[in-house]
Amino acid sequence: MTNSTQQPESIVIVGGGTAGWMCAAYLAAKWSQRYRITLIESAQIGTVGVGEGSTPFLRQFFAELGWQESDWMPACDATYKTGIEFSNWTGSERFKRYFHPFFSALDLDTAEHFFANCNQVRRGQNAAVRPAQFFSAATMAEAAVTPVSTTLGGDIDYAYHFDAGKLASCLRSFAVQQGVKHLTGNVLNVQCTNGHITQLETDCSAPLTATLFIDCSGFRGLLMKQGLGQSLQSYQDCLFNDRAVAIPTPHNHPQQAITPQTRSEGLSCGWMWNIPLTSRVGNGYVYGSHFCSPEQAEAELRQRLKVSDETPARHLTMPVGRLQEHWHGNCVAIGLAQGFIEPLEATALMLVQYGIYQLSSRLGELVTITSRTQYNTEMNRMFDGIRDYIVAHYYLNTRNDSPYWQACRNDIRVPENLTLLVNAWDGKGQFEDALESIDEQLVYLRPSWYCILAGMGRFKSEAVNLSDPGAAAGIQQYLTRTVGEHFKAQLMPSR
Numbered sequence: 001m002t003n004s005t006q007q008p009e010s011i012v013i014v015g016g017g018t019a020g021w022m023c024a025a026y027l028a029a030k031w032s033q034r035y036r037i038t039l040i041e042s043a044q045i046g047t048v049g050v051g052e053g054s055t056p057f058l059r060q061f062f063a064e065l066g067w068q069e070s071d072w073m074p075a076c077d078a079t080y081k082t083g084i085e086f087s088n089w090t091g092s093e094r095f096k097r098y099f100h101p102f103f104s105a106l107d108l109d110t111a112e113h114f115f116a117n118c119n120q121v122r123r124g125q126n127a128a129v130r131p132a133q134f135f136s137a138a139t140m141a142e143a144a145v146t147p148v149s150t151t152l153g154g155d156i157d158y159a160y161h162f163d164a165g166k167l168a169s170c171l172r173s174f175a176v177q178q179g180v181k182h183l184t185g186n187v188l189n190v191q192c193t194n195g196h197i198t199q200l201e202t203d204c205s206a207p208l209t210a211t212l213f214i215d216c217s218g219f220r221g222l223l224m225k226q227g228l229g230q231s232l233q234s235y236q237d238c239l240f241n242d243r244a245v246a247i248p249t250p251h252n253h254p255q256q257a258i259t260p261q262t263r264s265e266g267l268s269c270g271w272m273w274n275i276p277l278t279s280r281v282g283n284g285y286v287y288g289s290h291f292c293s294p295e296q297a298e299a300e301l302r303q304r305l306k307v308s309d310e311t312p313a314r315h316l317t318m319p320v321g322r323l324q325e326h327w328h329g330n331c332v333a334i335g336l337a338q339g340f341i342e343p344l345e346a347t348a349l350m351l352v353q354y355g356i357y358q359l360s361s362r363l364g365e366l367v368t369i370t371s372r373t374q375y376n377t378e379m380n381r382m383f384d385g386i387r388d389y390i391v392a393h394y395y396l397n398t399r400n401d402s403p404y405w406q407a408c409r410n411d412i413r414v415p416e417n418l419t420l421l422v423n424a425w426d427g428k429g430q431f432e433d434a435l436e437s438i439d440e441q442l443v444y445l446r447p448s449w450y451c452i453l454a455g456m457g458r459f460k461s462e463a464v465n466l467s468d469p470g471a472a473a474g475i476q477q478y479l480t481r482t483v484g485e486h487f488k489a490q491l492m493p494s495r
């Protein structure tokens with residue numbers, strides 16, 4: 001858009017990672033009658049190649065493309081996910097692990113019991129507070145079932161694990177079928193005038209012009225950072241992890257049913273992910289480079305996985321933070337080019353999807369400075385809201401066995417909303433009021449905050465009962481029976 005009130009007519013997307021192809025697929029499905037869409041990706045510069053877990057929001061994306069699970073899950077080695085199990089995030093044996101579930105209609109009553117119990121304990125009374133006892137997602141993970149039922153009413157919320165490279169290929173085929181022009185080549189130079197991109201010089205085509213450019217070039221941020229000079233607002237004052245090392249492994253027991261959960265286990269200077277796909281298990285160690293070298297991290301991960309030096313490891317650097325303006329002039333950044341928090345709750349593709357929706361909803365209008373500002377405000381709200389919940393994991397940790405965990409608790413800048421919530425929780429006052437007072441800024445809602453605070457054992461009272469024989473046991477029996485009757489084991493596909 002060469003002036004601020006022009007409608008885009010042609011869109012050029014730079015980057016063919018998951019973000020680029022999600023953009024191309026969605027915009028082509030919604031707008032191909034109106035806009036010419038071109039995607040250019042480099043054959044030399046690879047994609048980040050990780051990003052194997054999602055949130056339940058992604059189901060809506062596939063539904064809007066008209067995809068059934070059978071259309072893409074087998075092709076992407078995908079499995080179901082009902083939540084995340086966190087272990088070794090505290091120094092307490094009693095609170096060694098907890099489950100962060102996705103919530104379903106099935107949990108409406110049982111969750112209220114859980115919230116009430118948590119508030120009783122905060123006021124010094126005895127009650128059961130283990131999140132896994134109250135949410136069907138945890139029971140499904142325990143039973144290793146597929147969270148899809150043909151016999152049970154109500155929506156069951158779940159997400160996926162998948163091979164990110166294979167998902168990008170499926171999205172590419174779809175987008176090209178919808179008319180997206182696909183170029184393989186390198187963008188060599190980004191020409192800009194007065195905060196607008198005028199053209200991209202490439203090694204595979206004539207210079208590319210467009211009314212709207214979408215920067216999906218990954219961490220390098222070719223258009224937004226290098227071209228338009230936008231800088232990243234770092235989150236490193238509250239999040240210390242800036243590197244990762246990934247080592248995929250084969251399934252140890254391929255004949256066993258697959259547990260529909262991501263595992264996140266605290267290690268000495270960060271945490272390790274464990275994501276079961278049908279073809280392999282994705283593993284990686286996310287850590288802070290101020291506390292541990294890449295060699296130490298790799299060695300610790302190898303030891304934990306019991307794999308020799310022959311299994312290849314992949315090292316990644318991850319700048320954490322976000323742009324202040326995700327839409328600047330005639331360019332929108334989506335994906336790693338706009339920012340990254342860290343993969344702890346697998347939220348990056350959720351942000352990609354959200355950015356695409358926000359953009360798509362504005363494509364039919366004249367683009368004004370006001371609509372760009374609204375877009376940027378909304379994206380910043382999402383990023384900062386997710387950051388607050390991610391920081392809570394570190395701030396609430398009670399480990400004393402390494403300088404890393406102590407620094408994560410004591411030396412970070414604690415975001416304002418997190419301080420407000422933790423103070424309200426600690427003070428035995430109205431935690432619900434605190435949640436409500438910042439309702440519009442929260443991305444993670446009430447159940448997630450109760451789960452993390454209770455799951456990590458943030459209680460002053462000694463009277464915390466982790467599994468009482470009364471009401472909580474009855475709830476657990478109800479959930480076990482329901483899951484047993486309505487859900488089937490998540491089995492490895494026969495090959």
Ligand SMILES: Cc1cc2nc3c(=O)[nH]c(=O)nc-3n(C[C@H](O)[C@H](O)[C@H](O)COP(=O)(O)OP(=O)(O)OC[C@H]3O[C@@H](n4cnc5c(N)ncnc54)[C@H](O)[C@@H]3O)c2cc1C
Nearest residue numbers: 015016017019042047048051053187218335336343348349
């Ligand atoms: C350790 C780690 C774990 C993660 N885990 C998760 C997770 O569990 N869940 C989740 O949702 N997300 C996760 N993410 C994030 C996720 O990987 C990304 O959000 C996702 O893959 C999208 O990346 P992208 O497409 O923005 O960038 P990339 O995959 O880096 O793609 C960039 C593209 O730009 C192209 N490009 C770059 N420069 C040029 C040029 N000059 N000319 C032409 N093309 C160019 C490249 O060829 C490539 O196609 C994780 C990230 C990391 C680092």
